[in-house]
Amino acid sequence: LHQDHVVTLESKPANVEGIGAYTIRDLVKNALRMRPDRIIVGECRSGEALDMLQAMNTGHDGSMTTVHANSTEDVIKRLEVLVLMALDLPIVSIHRQIASAIDIVVQITRLPGGKRKVSQISEIAGYDADRGQLVTRDIYSFRDGEVLHPTGYLPTFIDSLIDKNLLKLEFLYGGDVK
Incomplete structure (x- = not known):
């Protein structure tokens, strides 16, 4: 990605001497020292998930990464494990970090024949302390094996998107909206 104000960093394995x-994880920490507006990591597979959550919680809105999982619930479980690879934290602390850092989960599914489609878009809507778990709400779900359908749930951050001109009501409802 060759753009103004974009810095690309790549991980590198140790040499034959092991150095x-x-x-x-090193790259995320170094990226934070550059004072970026956002950080995009191709895939979190280890303790860098903790660093990404912390970055997302400290003013790096719009940051994103990928995690291999089969559903929104599995993303949460996977993030728990990945964060624990970095630091032994109570699950409640991990859940609160996730609730504060992540607005939306976009699930991509590989269909028979290898084609990939967005199969679910969900909001992380908060943390329920009484139940000790994250609250998730589907915004769009995959039905009929073909198409994403709106569930009717409007995410809590929708007003913010509209206020910033990032989303038009016409897109949600079609036609003229007053």
Whole structure:
């Protein structure tokens, strides 16, 4: 991605002597020192998930990454494990970090034949302390094996998107909206 104000960093394995490695975790920490507006990591597979959550919680809105999981609920479970690879934290602390850092989960599914489609878009709507779990709400779900359908749920951050001109009501409802 060759754009103004974009810095690309790549991880690197250690050499044959076992030195010189740059992990994704190292890169996320170094990226934070550059005072970026946002950080995009191709895939979190280890403790860098904790660093990403912390970055997302400290003014780096719009940051994103990918995690291999089969559903929104599995993303949460996977993030728990990945964060625990970095630091032994109570699950409640991890859940609160996730609730504060992540607005939306976009699930991509590989269909028979190898084609990929967005199959679910969900909001992380908060943390329910009484139940000890994150609250998720589907915004769009995959039905009929073909198409995403709106569930009727409007995410809590929708007003913010409209106020910033990032989303038009016409897109949600079609036609003229007054």
